[in-house]
Amino acid sequence: MKLGEILVSRGLVTPEQVEDALFSQRQFGGRLGTNLIEMGAITDEDLARCLSEQLNIPYVRPQALAAIPKEVVAKLPRKMAEKYRIVPLRFQAGELHLCMADPQNFSKLDELRFALNCPIHAYVCTEVSVNYALERYYGIRREVRMRDVTGDIRELVTPTPSAAYYERRTTQTLPVFGEASEASVTVIDELAGVMTEDDVVKAMFRYFADVFDEVMILGVADRHPVVLRAGSKTRGRELANAVGINIVDGSLLHGVLAKPQALHQAMISDPELKRLCAALNFPLTNHAFVPVFDGNRPYYLVIGQGKDERYLVNAFRGIKTFVAKASHALRIVALRREITAA
Numbered sequence: 001m002k003l004g005e006i007l008v009s010r011g012l013v014t015p016e017q018v019e020d021a022l023f024s025q026r027q028f029g030g031r032l033g034t035n036l037i038e039m040g041a042i043t044d045e046d047l048a049r050c051l052s053e054q055l056n057i058p059y060v061r062p063q064a065l066a067a068i069p070k071e072v073v074a075k076l077p078r079k080m081a082e083k084y085r086i087v088p089l090r091f092q093a094g095e096l097h098l099c100m101a102d103p104q105n106f107s108k109l110d111e112l113r114f115a116l117n118c119p120i121h122a123y124v125c126t127e128v129s130v131n132y133a134l135e136r137y138y139g140i141r142r143e144v145r146m147r148d149v150t151g152d153i154r155e156l157v158t159p160t161p162s163a164a165y166y167e168r169r170t171t172q173t174l175p176v177f178g179e180a181s182e183a184s185v186t187v188i189d190e191l192a193g194v195m196t197e198d199d200v201v202k203a204m205f206r207y208f209a210d211v212f213d214e215v216m217i218l219g220v221a222d223r224h225p226v227v228l229r230a231g232s233k234t235r236g237r238e239l240a241n242a243v244g245i246n247i248v249d250g251s252l253l254h255g256v257l258a259k260p261q262a263l264h265q266a267m268i269s270d271p272e273l274k275r276l277c278a279a280l281n282f283p284l285t286n287h288a289f290v291p292v293f294d295g296n297r298p299y300y301l302v303i304g305q306g307k308d309e310r311y312l313v314n315a316f317r318g319i320k321t322f323v324a325k326a327s328h329a330l331r332i333v334a335l336r337r338e339i340t341a342a
Contacts, residue, residue, distance in 0.1 A: 003032055006050045007042065017041040023210065024318065031101065034127040044126050051124045060099040060125045064089065065133045078138045080115060084108055087125070087133040094118060099125035099133075187322070191329040195336065200329050201228050204292070204302060207322050209233040211315055213306025214282055218245070220257060220291070220301050228300075230280050237280055245276045256289045257298040262319060263289045264309040288312050292323055294330040 001009070004018040013021075013036060021035040030038075033047045044062045052059035065087065075096055076088045086100045096118055102108070103122040113120050134140040190203040201217055208215045209232060216230035227243040230236070247253050252270045256263055268274055268284040277284055286308055292300040307315075 001054065003050065003054055006054055007036070007047075010050065012046050012050070013041050031127050037126065037128050044128055047126050048124065048129070051126065055104055055124055057103050057122065057124045060089065060123045060129070062126075062129050062132075065099070065125075065129055065136075068133070068137060073137045076116070078140070080112070081134060081138050082140050084112060085130055085134070086112070087130055087137070089123065095121055097121045097123065099123040099130065101125060101127040101130050188325060191325050194329045194333060197330070197333055200326060200333065201300070203329070204300065204326055205229045205231075208290075208302050208304055211307075211319065212288065212304030215305070216276075216280060216282065216303045218301040218303070220247075220298050225253075225301060227276070227280065230282075243276065243279050245272050248272065252289075253301070257291050257301065260291060260293050260323075262312065262316060264312050265289070266309070290319060290323060292326050292330070294327060294334070299330060300326075 004013075004022075007013045008015055008018060017036065017039065018032070021032055021039060021041065024030075024035040024039070025032055033042070033051065036042045037044055037047060048059040048061065051057075068087070068089065072088050072091050075091050076086070076098070081087065084100070085102075086098050089097045089099055091097070096116060098112075098120065100108075100122060101124070103124050109120060109122060187203050187207045190206065191200070194200050194203065205215060205217055208217075214230075214232050217228050218225040219228050225245050225247065230243075245253070247257070252263075252265070252273065265287045266285065268277060268287055273287075274284065276282075282305055286306055288304040288307065290302040290304065291298045292302065312319075
């Protein structure tokens, strides 16, 4: 049985939570179990127990990693711990006992046996626990995505106390069980490789089309924003003519673009926004507004449709992370332009 099937069959998670974790995995990487832990859907120990059942390999409780003796840590060089993502547990009768997130990676185990010149006994451990132990004993920093980063729904920049649980839904049809392909290119990979502003827009549309039912992205470099891309995950909307909107002082859009923030409106009443929705045949209910800033000025405005305010609150963690990366991508594009101009 696949891990998702085991977790659901044990009543530890719901099929919907597995689907949400797969969506998160597709956007930000990591293992399925890691994403479930980050969502607060399952505990580290319950996940380790299920991994043990799936792989038929003994598991290590998180508490066992809290006090590993220094002499045991010294048995495994830092470079090897980082390269193979493993943590030593004990050294007994000339055999090194260690834990890893992928103990069925036999080629890795063979390399370790050869490099250490000693027998190895492997245990399964969650990716979260391995990263914690590597940081604790070797000073190997965890990946940024493994840290809790969230904020109030209205602030995309100002940090607030972290939250352990968030939820992200998607209209995309995803398999309920299984692991995402490691070969698939994530939207973060797309942002990392952008060459032009149009590349940034394409990556943003791909991300937000997973988050909302309908999406439109506006360029807001001046007071007359123009729709650059619109549609849903399954179909785009034709933009034969430039579809624009005016920003009026005191209007909703004027307030949205005043600072990095995410806002939700259950029903659109602003005349300019109603006109824009009519031009693109967008429903007037449940709109989320997410500006993307380039430095201190708004550069794009993403309008997502079809999800209520509670959904936006639950999805905010992922949105905030993505918007920050999109802003970095814009700066990369600007730097490339400066280099070529010089």
